[in-house]
Amino acid sequence: xxxxxxxxxxxxxxxxxxxxxxxxxxxxxxxxxxxxxxxxxxxxxxxxxxxxxxxxxxxxxxxxxxxxxxxxxxxxxxxxxxxxxxxxxxxxxx
Numbered sequence: 001x002x003x004x005x006x007x008x009x010x011x012x013x014x015x016x017x018x019x020x021x022x023x024x025x026x027x028x029x030x031x032x033x034x035x036x037x038x039x040x041x042x043x044x045x046x047x048x049x050x051x052x053x054x055x056x057x058x059x060x061x062x063x064x065x066x067x068x069x070x071x072x073x074x075x076x077x078x079x080x081x082x083x084x085x086x087x088x089x090x091x092x093x094x
Contacts, residue, residue, distance in 0.1 A: 006093050007086055014093070015082035016070030022091050031085055032066060035078070039069055042077040 007015065023031040043051045069078055086092075 007083055010093055012075035012079045012082070013070045015079060015086065016075055018091060018093060019082045019085050020066070020070070022086070022089060026089075034085075035066060035069055035081065038078060038081055039066075039074070042069075042074045045077055046073040048074070 010018070019031065022028070040051075040053075043049075069075060
């Protein structure tokens, strides 16, 4: 099975966790900035407009939500972000 297939087989939560662990290990601030930019859009798309508004207004709300970005419908909408990031850095599941 190719690494791409192995990544595609992971749940959105697993992709989130893998991407966040990699970014933390490599101090990749750019990934977290991108995630914080994409998160309000994903939250609004699934009807979490209060969350989206708070995230758009405060950095603290963004930081608190980075861990939540791996949960539920929001995670599914962010799945392409995680896949792109992991493939860009040749990260594969263990």
